[in-house]
Amino acid sequence: MPLSRLSVANQWRVFALxxxxxxxxxxxxAGSIARLDAEAATQRQAATAAILHGAVLKSELERQQAVPAVLAMDPELLALVTAPSAERRDRLNPKLEQLAGEVRAAALYVLDADGTALAASNWREPTSFVGSNYRFRPYYGEAMRDGDAAFFALGTVSGRPGLYLARRIDDADGAPAGVIVAKVEFDALEETRRSSGEPTYVTDRDGVVLITTTPEWRFRTTRPLSETRRRQLAEQQTIGEPLQDMPFAAQEPDLIRIRRPEGTRLYAHEIDTSMGLGWTLHLLWPADQMMSRAVGAARILALLTVALLAGLSGILLRRRQRARNRAAEEEAARSELERQVALRTAELSAANQRLNHEMEERQNLERNRQMLEEELVQANKLATVGQIAAGVAHEINQPLAAIRTQADTAGIYAERGDASAVRRCLDAIAGLTERVGTITDELRAFSRKTRSEVVAVDVEDAIDGALLLVSARLKERGIRLDRSGLTPGLKVKAERNRLEQVVLNLLQNAVEALAGVPSPAIALSSRRQGRKVVVRLTDNGPGLTDEVRERLFTPFVTSKASGLGLGLVISRDIVAGFGGDLTHEPGASGTVFQIVLKAAS
Structure with a gap:
């Protein structure tokens, strides 16, 4: 029956239903669509985070795997395992102790062919491995058989979990003579990831959790295993009791529900297998709150839209009912009202389109501004690198020439059979190589187009990084550098690379200003002032003219013939981004620049 033939009461009943x-x-x-969209967005975030976390872990593993591989070729280790003696042990123990600290290994120790520890980095401690036999450990047998091994377990002495990386030591005839073992603990990495709020864990080929941000998950299994295999793995990893299952309440292809103390939580599940060793990194991205908020918002929006449409429909229905009972003039009035509503709706739509267009233009302008600022900062970096390139090349050429000389000398000593002299030459080459590496690393890090978070930065470290790049120019021009005013241990809230760029810009300006000045000098000082740290750079040059001083931080204003006038502008913007300020301080002579930054604990 058509709606118009029903009574008024029945019309409203049908309308409401x-x-x-x-x-x-x-x-x-709307809830279903929002859930799918939120789930897809969560999976994308989880996939990106898993790749980043996997890359960090892979880098750490590759660095640690190189340690036993290099030590296996050390002549002192080979001499100890082939002909053990107290003298060789006492000489190797401190060496392993120092090396363990440098590579951040929990322990380094050498086993003979029978699995007995001959030397260890923890030889000073009551829990020293020296004299203990580790033949029962799987990594010993695998290394002796296959050449290398990797095994994750609890320490039999320390009770701390870690990855044991073992490498076989072969004698001159290629026969197995012993094993060098490096234990790596991941406490720092786990603590760093734990603060992110994203549960992360790493499993081996059997699905046993080895590394995790949730300690109670360690040595649990992520897939079914037989009781025999569970007990076998527990014995190998010195756990003592059969492995337990992970607290998964339910598991979907890309989503996992996990029982937590605060209740059951839903997570997006992503994996990464790029780190090798048969390991798989699992990342859980919180999905329940995000999905519930998205679903709730979509449902509310849908409900409001339906309510709005229902209200409009009710108005139309009410008008239709009234129109049948009114005269023709009321019909004309209703038509006029509908026309006005349509006209106003069109005006609002046009205004809304104009507003959206203006918002898009504003966003595009802001993005262009940020990109221009980044490009200016990078251009300033590259210009600075170009200015200091000759000095850096000179700083590198000197160690390279010395390396060549030391290498030639080592060859002569080798022909004479003077091993100790050859060793001294090689130590000198190692030191010179480290200096070249330090200079090139600093130059590469400075020129790279990066932007990191604002963290606690040591003022002297940032100054040292800048001086490493500009020291050659200071020496070339005979400029005396006074650092006596620097207060040790001061830290500020900044980005290390960008703070170095500011200091380097100021040093470059000071070097240019001191051209032709007798007895040129630059002084650096720092002090704590309340919650601020003040860093001052002073030179004894001719200072700035009144015209330049008035427009010092205006773009394209410079006193240098070849300058662009952007260095100080960019430097002040960088410091302002840290919540600080860069100012020029008036003085009787020379030029004084002052950097004020927030102090960091």
């Missing part, structure tokens, strides 16, 4: 059904369907459909 129809909109209730439509509202329920709209809420259900």
């Amino acid at each position: 129809a909109w209730v059904v439509l509202g329920a369907v709209a809420v259900a459909v």
Whole structure:
């Protein structure tokens, strides 16, 4: 029956029922679509985070795997395992202790062919490995058989979990003579990831959790294993009791529900297998709150939309009912009202389109501004690198020439059979190589286009990094550098690389200003002032003219013939980004620049 033939009461009943059904369907459909969209967004975030975390872990593993591989070729280790003696042991123990600290290994120790520890980095401690036999450990047998091994377990003495990386030591005839073992603990890495709020864990080929941000998950299994295999793995990893399953309440292809003390939580699950060793990194990205918020917002929006449409429909229905009982003039008035509503809706739509267009233009302008600022900072970096390139090349050429000389000398000593002299030459080459590496690393880090978070930065470290790049120019021009005013241990909230760029810009300006000045000198000082740290750079040059001083931080204003006038502007913007300020301080002579930054604990 057509709606117009029903009574007024029945018309409103049908109308209400129809909109209730439509509202329920709209809420259900909107919730489903929002859930799918939120799930896809969560998976993308989880996949990106898993790749980043996997890359960090892979880098750490590759660095640690190189340690036993290099030590296996050490002549002192080979001499100890082939002909053990107290003298060789006492000489190797401190060496392993120092090396363990440098490579951040929990322990380094040498086993003979029978699995007995001959020397260890923890030889000073009551829990020293020296004299203990580790033949029962799987990594010993695998290394002796295959050449190398990797095994994750609890320490039999320390009770701390870690990865044991073993490498076989072969004698001159290629026969197995012993094993060098490096234990790596991941406490620092786990603590760093734990603060992110994203549960992360690493499993081996059997699905046993080895590394995790949730300590109670360690040595649990992520897939079914037989009781025999569970007990076998527990014995190998010195756990003592059969492995337990992970607290998964339910598991979908890309989502996992986990029982936590605060209740069951839903997570997006992503994996990364790039780190090798048969390991798999699992990252859980919190999904329940994000999905519930998205679903709730979509349902509310759908409900409001249906309510709005229902209200408009009710108005139309009410008008239709009134129109049948009114005269022709009321019909004309209703038509005029509908026309006005349509006109106003069109005006609002046009205004909304104009507003959206203006918002897009504003966002594009802001993005262009940020990109221009980044490009200016990078251009300033590259210009500075170009200015200091000759000095850096000179700083590198000197160690390289010395390396060549030491290498030639080592060859002569080798022909004479003077091993100790050859060793001294090689130590000298190692030191010179480290200096070249330090200079090139600093230059590469400075020129790289990066932007990191604001953290606690040591003022002297930032100054040292800048001086490493500009020291050659200071020496070339005979400029005396006075650092006596620097207060040790001061830290500020900044980005290390960008703070170095500011200091380097100021040093470059000071070097240019001191051209032709007799007895040129630059003084650096730092002090704590309340919650601020003040860093001052002073030179004894001719100072700035009044015209330049008035427009010092204006773009393209410079006193140098070949300068662009952007260095100080960029430097002040960088310091302002840290919440600080860069100013020029008036003085009787010379030029004084002052950097004020927030102090960091």
